[in-house]
Amino acid sequence: MIEVNNLAKRFRLPSRGAKSPAARDPRDHDGWFHAVRDVSFRCAPGEVLGLLGPNGAGKTTTLRMLSSALKPDGGSIRANGIDLLADPLAARQHIGFLSGSTGLYGRLTARENVEYFGRLHGMSPVHLQRRCDELFTLLQMHEFGNKRADQLSTGMKQKCAIARTVVHEPQIVILDEPTTGLDVMSAKILLDFIASYKALRVPLIFSTHHLHEVEKLCDRVCIINHGKTAFHGSMDALRQQGGSADLYDAFVGVIHHGA
Numbered sequence: 559m560i561e562v563n564n565l566a567k568r569f570r571l572p573s574r575g576a577k578s579p580a581a582r583d584p585r586d587h588d589g590w591f592h593a594v595r596d597v598s599f600r601c602a603p604g605e606v607l608g609l610l611g612p613n614g615a616g617k618t619t620t621l622r623m624l625s626s627a628l629k630p631d632g633g634s635i636r637a638n639g640i641d642l643l644a645d646p647l648a649a650r651q652h653i654g655f656l657s658g659s660t661g662l663y664g665r666l667t668a669r670e671n672v673e674y675f676g677r678l679h680g681m682s683p684v685h686l687q688r689r690c691d692e693l694f695t696l697l698q699m700h701e702f703g704n705k706r707a708d709q710l711s712t713g714m715k716q717k718c719a720i721a722r723t724v725v726h727e728p729q730i731v732i733l734d735e736p737t738t739g740l741d742v743m744s745a746k747i748l749l750d751f752i753a754s755y756k757a758l759r760v761p762l763i764f765s766t767h768h769l770h771e772v773e774k775l776c777d778r779v780c781i782i783n784h785g786k787t788a789f790h791g792s793m794d795a796l797r798q799q800g801g802s803a804d805l806y807d808a809f810v811g812v813i814h815h816g817a
């Protein structure tokens with residue numbers, strides 16, 4: 559179980575003269591940009607949580623705090639009873655985090671990249687071999703396993719980055735916009751891969767702009783708007799609060815209602 563309460567993060571703004579009131583984001587004041595102001599949600603074992611929100615809402619900043627890449631200014635993050643802010647090392651061990659900047663070593667092959675990160679996590683050669691075979695089958699990567707990473711297509715790189723993220727079988731998986739750049743076939747493989755975490759009873763949180771992915775996979779949704787949780791609950795509750803059975807209309811309803 560991962561529980562996030564009242565998370566907050568602000569960034570110091572460079573002083574560049576006063577902006578016109580119309581151009582100002584409500585999070586911009588006192589020389590600080592309050593990117594995340596009050597975000598709370600939870601994700602239980604066997605659940606997939608979708609993190610939604612308009613561009614710039616604060617999704618990536620929130621996920622970076624969960625992964626310990628960024629230190630929050632306020633709030634709490636607990637995973638399986640552990641206070642992750644007090645123990646960022648535990649966060650690194652227990653959480654698999656895919657971000658837009660999850661990199662690969664260009665001179666290593668796809669397989670060598672995944673193996674390298676497995677070794678960094680202290681996996682034994684036998685365990686690593688078995689886990690790589692499993693991931694390469696699940697994500698359909700065998701075809702390009704021996705290609706150098708700098709010769710892979712965008713979608714192949716993304717699959718490889720995902721395999722690298724979860725090679726050590728983390729107890730919590732966090733994926734920031736995982737289907738970006740994937741074609742229909744690859745996106746389907748990835749969505750099935752995400753769904754498989756329900757049976758494993760590993761909480762999985764992913765951010766996306768694709769509402770059909772959320773509809774297909776998520777047990778729970780958190781919508782962030784201007785750095786605050788505008789909605790947190792089930793898909794049915796989202797439709798109810800957003801005032802429409804159509805997910806796109808319900809999403810817009812929640813955003814407008816909270817604006």
Ligand SMILES: Nc1ncnc2c1ncn2[C@@H]1O[C@H](COP(=O)(O)OP(=O)(O)OP(=O)(O)O)[C@@H](O)[C@H]1O
Nearest residue numbers: 569570591593611612613614615616617618619620
């Ligand atoms: N290091 C930083 N310094 C200043 N502002 C930042 C910094 N990082 C993020 N921000 C600002 O915080 C806000 C939230 O950014 P974030 O990347 O979390 O949004 P997002 O919801 O992931 O957006 P998108 O859907 O476009 O990926 C944005 O206005 C962004 O410019």
